[in-house]
Amino acid sequence: MTMTTVPAYLEIDADQVSESLQRVCEKLTASHDDVCLDFANVRRIGPDSLKVMEKLAGLAEEKAVKASLRGVNVNVYRVLKLARLTSRFSFLS
Amino acid sequence: MPVNAANLSEERVAYLEGLVSQARAAAAVFTQYTQEDVDHIVKPMVLAGLEQAQYLARLAIEETKLGVVEDKAIKNMVATEFVYDYVKDKRTVGVIREFPERGVVEVADPIGVIFSLTPITNPTSTVLFKCIMAIKTRNAVIFSPHPSAGRCCFEAVRIMYEAAVKHGAPEGVFTCLQGHTLEDNAYLMHHKDVGLIDATGGPGAVKAAYSSGKPALGVGPGNTPVYLEKTADLNMAVVDIITSKTFDNGTICASEQTVVIDDGIYDRVLTKFAELGCHICNEDEAALLGRTVIDPKTGFMQPMAVGQKATDIARMIGLSVKPNTKLLIAPIHGVGREHPLSVEKLFPVLAVYRAQSVDEAMKVCIDVNHAGGLGHTAVVFSRNEAIIQKFGEVINAGRIIVNSPGSIGALGGVYNDMVPTFSFGCGTGGGNSTTDNVNVYNYLNIKRVARRTQAHMWFRIPNQIYFNINAVENLRHFPSRSTIIITNPAMEQIGHVDIVRRYVPAETLVHVSVIPDAEPDITIVMQGVEALNFYKADQIIALGGGSVIDAAKLMKLKYESPEADLQELAAPFLDLRKRVVQYPTNKTSNARLVAISTTSGTGSEVTPFAVMTDKQHGRKVTLADYSLSPDVAIVDPQFVMSMPKGLTADTGIDCLTHALEAGVSIFGSPYTDSNAMQAIRLVFRYLPISYEHPENEEARGMMHNAACIAAIAFSNASVGVNHALAHAFGARFGVAHGRANALMLPHVIAFNAAVPTKFMPSPNQRGYIAHKKYAMMADLLGLGGKTVEEKVQNLIAATEHLLDQLAVPRSIAEMGISREDFERAIPDLVKTAFDDPSWRSNPRMPLLSELTELFWSAYRGRGAAKTADAAQKKTVDEWLCV
Ligand SMILES: NC(=O)c1ccc[n+]([C@@H]2O[C@H](COP(=O)([O-])OP(=O)(O)OC[C@H]3O[C@@H](n4cnc5c(N)ncnc54)[C@H](O)[C@@H]3O)[C@@H](O)[C@H]2O)c1
Ligand SMILES: [Fe+2]
Numbered sequence: 001m002t003m004t005t006v007p008a009y010l011e012i013d014a015d016q017v018s019e020s021l022q023r024v025c026e027k028l029t030a031s032h033d034d035v036c037l038d039f040a041n042v043r044r045i046g047p048d049s050l051k052v053m054e055k056l057a058g059l060a061e062e063k064a065v066k067a068s069l070r071g072v073n074v075n076v077y078r079v080l081k082l083a084r085l086t087s088r089f090s091f092l093s
Numbered sequence: 094m095p096v097n098a099a100n101l102s103e104e105r106v107a108y109l110e111g112l113v114s115q116a117r118a119a120a121a122v123f124t125q126y127t128q129e130d131v132d133h134i135v136k137p138m139v140l141a142g143l144e145q146a147q148y149l150a151r152l153a154i155e156e157t158k159l160g161v162v163e164d165k166a167i168k169n170m171v172a173t174e175f176v177y178d179y180v181k182d183k184r185t186v187g188v189i190r191e192f193p194e195r196g197v198v199e200v201a202d203p204i205g206v207i208f209s210l211t212p213i214t215n216p217t218s219t220v221l222f223k224c225i226m227a228i229k230t231r232n233a234v235i236f237s238p239h240p241s242a243g244r245c246c247f248e249a250v251r252i253m254y255e256a257a258v259k260h261g262a263p264e265g266v267f268t269c270l271q272g273h274t275l276e277d278n279a280y281l282m283h284h285k286d287v288g289l290i291d292a293t294g295g296p297g298a299v300k301a302a303y304s305s306g307k308p309a310l311g312v313g314p315g316n317t318p319v320y321l322e323k324t325a326d327l328n329m330a331v332v333d334i335i336t337s338k339t340f341d342n343g344t345i346c347a348s349e350q351t352v353v354i355d356d357g358i359y360d361r362v363l364t365k366f367a368e369l370g371c372h373i374c375n376e377d378e379a380a381l382l383g384r385t386v387i388d389p390k391t392g393f394m395q396p397m398a399v400g401q402k403a404t405d406i407a408r409m410i411g412l413s414v415k416p417n418t419k420l421l422i423a424p425i426h427g428v429g430r431e432h433p434l435s436v437e438k439l440f441p442v443l444a445v446y447r448a449q450s451v452d453e454a455m456k457v458c459i460d461v462n463h464a465g466g467l468g469h470t471a472v473v474f475s476r477n478e479a480i481i482q483k484f485g486e487v488i489n490a491g492r493i494i495v496n497s498p499g500s501i502g503a504l505g506g507v508y509n510d511m512v513p514t515f516s517f518g519c520g521t522g523g524g525n526s527t528t529d530n531v532n533v534y535n536y537l538n539i540k541r542v543a544r545r546t547q548a549h550m551w552f553r554i555p556n557q558i559y560f561n562i563n564a565v566e567n568l569r570h571f572p573s574r575s576t577i578i579i580t581n582p583a584m585e586q587i588g589h590v591d592i593v594r595r596y597v598p599a600e601t602l603v604h605v606s607v608i609p610d611a612e613p614d615i616t617i618v619m620q621g622v623e624a625l626n627f628y629k630a631d632q633i634i635a636l637g638g639g640s641v642i643d644a645a646k647l648m649k650l651k652y653e654s655p656e657a658d659l660q661e662l663a664a665p666f667l668d669l670r671k672r673v674v675q676y677p678t679n680k681t682s683n684a685r686l687v688a689i690s691t692t693s694g695t696g697s698e699v700t701p702f703a704v705m706t707d708k709q710h711g712r713k714v715t716l717a718d719y720s721l722s723p724d725v726a727i728v729d730p731q732f733v734m735s736m737p738k739g740l741t742a743d744t745g746i747d748c749l750t751h752a753l754e755a756g757v758s759i760f761g762s763p764y765t766d767s768n769a770m771q772a773i774r775l776v777f778r779y780l781p782i783s784y785e786h787p788e789n790e791e792a793r794g795m796m797h798n799a800a801c802i803a804a805i806a807f808s809n810a811s812v813g814v815n816h817a818l819a820h821a822f823g824a825r826f827g828v829a830h831g832r833a834n835a836l837m838l839p840h841v842i843a844f845n846a847a848v849p850t851k852f853m854p855s856p857n858q859r860g861y862i863a864h865k866k867y868a869m870m871a872d873l874l875g876l877g878g879k880t881v882e883e884k885v886q887n888l889i890a891a892t893e894h895l896l897d898q899l900a901v902p903r904s905i906a907e908m909g910i911s912r913e914d915f916e917r918a919i920p921d922l923v924k925t926a927f928d929d930p931s932w933r934s935n936p937r938m939p940l941l942s943e944l945t946e947l948f949w950s951a952y953r954g955r956g957a958a959k960t961a962d963a964a965q966k967k968t969v970d971e972w973l974c975v
Binding site for chain 2: 045
């Protein structure tokens with residue numbers, strides 16, 4: 001019998017990107033499940049969100065869980081690339 | 094000595110890394126901003142800077158003890174208001190410029206993190222300027238002010254930062270080092286996340302920036318020469334120089350250093366300076382200044398004098414001057430170490446030099462320019478345009494300011510329409526990468542999005558072509574005083590010359606020039622030119638095959654333009670429209686060229702080519718230019734009825750090769766395709782008949798037309814690798830051009846129809862189409878086949894069948910050339926074929942190894958291609974009427 005973990009889907013609120021991400025961090029601290037963040041509504045991210053993303057990547061690595069991002073637009077993807085964060089997440093279309 | 098960042102403490106490294114990662118994040122986030130977002134931030138920053146201009150000026154004076162508060166305030170205003178005026182409507186995000194006619198769009202991308210050094214002389218104005226540029230271009234900046242201007246710069250950065258972030262700029266977009274050292278600078282200059290170093294400062298800072306290995310914008314030191322020429326408006330010049338040199342006590346590096354004055358106005362100029370409050374030093378005073386304000390050990394200015402008032406400097410060195418003296422003016426008699434005041438002096442001391450002539454004045458200005466000011470700034474006052482222009486040519490300066498103040502002029506936007514700046518690029522003379530007034534465009538990576546364009550094509554042919562039997566009668570319509578018929582012995586014997594003479598108008602004086610039965614060389618051409626000159630010919634009738642017509646083309650060229658150098662005109666080229674040598678357009682005589690072809694192959698009567706033998710170098714050269722095309726072509730089959738079988742076959746296959754090669758050429762177009770396809774159809778139909786039944790007038794006439802039509806195609810689309818191979822092989826083994834083509838033909842079709850090892854760049858074609866073109870030809874011939882491959886095979890089979898009908902040897906071996914001889918010739922053959930320009934329009938680029946293989950295929954012979962099946966062969970035969 002194989003066990004599959006269904007990742008927790010978490011929608012990122014376009015108006016409160018860093019707060020949403022912060023909540024994901026809290027969740028991750030408390031669990032060992034993979035997470036999948038839905039960025040479909042996020043048009044832009046700011047420096048504060050980048051900081052939280054960095055923290056999130058660190059947490060996921062520490063807990064050896066998979067953090068995936070879904071629906072990231074090209075502009076935001078470029079920001080994550082420039083901030084050297086793309087290699088620390090997996091991306092779903 | 095290079096500064097080593099390895100000595101930094103762990104805490105210091107952590108501090109610097111913090112600054113960089115903050116800037117990197119800000120820069121990353123900034124990439125998402127639109128032009129509107131950015132412009133929305135810039136305006137309030139400018140207003141904040143203007144508001145604080147005086148405050149920042151005071152801070153700068155307090156801290157640096159250099160300059161004049163009023164002038165510093167003005168500089169802060171220029172750095173904000175003038176810079177804003179320049180940038181406000183500029184596009185710096187996304188598409189910034191479009192060139193629809195060229196299909197090119199320029200797209201701006203930010204650099205990312207800029208590490209910026211700012212100087213002591215213009216501390217706050219430089220910060221304001223750079224902050225505005227950075228936001229306008231979506232970059233983050235880490236500032237490193239001159240250590241003696243750290244506080245005022247920090248404050249300027251703070252004011253800009255607060256205004257920017259308040260209006261939406263990403264946090265962390267500006268930071269400013271505090272309490273920093275050269276090691277900090279070295280660490281950041283080498284940091285992988287810093288994209289650009291913008292070093293405005295002394296030579297040390299600039300050198301360190303350029304030595305870091307990072308892209309850097311640096312500025313060089315100045316030593317501005319001024320030429321005050323006798324035609325200048327002296328009142329204006331003197332006031333401008335004083336205004337400029339006293340501005341912020343001379344701290345702007347573009348300010349005037351040595352004024353070279355014409356002898357005739359020298360005394361008047363000095364009197365004016367004196368009248369307006371300057372102190373003119375006598376020789377002793379000048380020597381005293383030279384000893385004191387310039388360091389005798391280094392030859393450079395003394396830092397204690399920089400940015401000080403003239404009166405303070407005078408007091409320092411014990412020179413008695415009137416109160417409020419604006420400038421200390423010292424005569425010098427040369428430039429260099431023995432004349433200390435000839436160097437840069439960033440304080441109100443100005444050297445003057447009396448020049449006896451314009452020449453001397455320019456030379457002294459060049460000397461000053463080279464004494465530490467290369468690439469920076471120079472000034473000329475004159476009303477003589479020629480002098481202004483000459484000065485602009487001989488002086489190496491990024492900014493040459495005409496009839497206006499050097500320092501304020503160089504800043505741009507006030508006295509002229511240059512770009513406002515606080516960073517003067519000094520070009521390679523100053524060790525910099527640009528001569529620009531550094532501006533927003535230097536803070537961008539400008540990307541070019543280049544759309545595929547279609548090169549202009551052409552279709553050019555002689556404007557009069559007469560064809561069908563007795564077309565020669567049209568000669569009656571060409572009035573001429575003196576006509577020369579160029580022909581060869583066979584044409585005279587056969588009686589063709591007499592026919593032609595019959596139709597030349599009676600009043601025309603006709604002379605016949607019989608040239609040897611060979612390809613033309615320079616001797617034959619020059620003999621013809623002699624005859625043309627002797628008879629003052631106004632018409633040339635070329636009657637013969639390609640050799641005669643080509644000879645006549647070259648005679649006409651040399652007759653009309655005697656200076657034309659045929660060797661030079663034969664220089665290789667890739668694209669007719671861009672080639673280096675140009676054919677002469679100046680003509681000393683004019684003669685109409687009427688070409689009457691007597692073979693049905695080369696089509697030389699309509700082509701812009703002439704082939705000539707270069708006996709001296711043992712090679713054939715091709716001249717190509719539309720000016721060589723005959724004015725009138727006469728395609729009259731009565732002149733080809735006499736062609737023997739061999740000539741009919743060889744010239745006919747040459748014609749087919751022209752059509753097949755033009756048909757797949759990368760320069761092919763619908764215009765040339767229509768001609769190529771029709772010629773192919775005519776050759777397959779009428780060549781076998783012409784060959785078997787030489788007396789068949791219809792077949793002869795159609796083959797004659799086919800040759801001309803194929804030539805129209807290849808005159809505009811060129812030929813291909815078949816001709817390159819044939820030229821090399823024909824020359825080496827003395828084989829007629831058409832026959833050499835024939836031996837290669839089936840192998841070349843197979844080669845071009847296969848997937849190329851190397852594609853030929855061909856902007857006018859969408860993808861590789863040669864095999865499809867061949868298939869189209871097979872369809873046109875009704876050869877059958879379902880797939881492209883089958884059709885190509887059928888075309889090859891039909892071609893081979895045609896060659897068999899014409900009794901063309903099946904292989905090079907069959908011609909009696911031994912394997913050993915051929916093997917020995919191969920290296921030369923391949924080399925010659927590769928150098929031949931013919932293949933440059935071939936659809937498939939031939940590799941050397943492929944040329945070798947093609948030669949060997951021709952040696953082994955045709956027949957390897959899958960023959961069309963019996964049914965198909967039958968249709969072909971029926972269709973070909975055999
Ligand atoms: N200018 C161009 O566009 C162009 C293109 C291809 C080849 N060429 C050049 O043209 C030359 C070949 O020309 P060509 O093939 O017309 O042959 P050609 O002019 O060299 O003539 C070949 C021989 O046939 C004889 N001849 C010509 N017409 C005859 C007729 N009606 N009856 C009997 N004998 C006749 C000639 O006297 C000559 O001996 C070569 O130099 C080749 O490089 C020129
Ligand atoms: Fe040819």
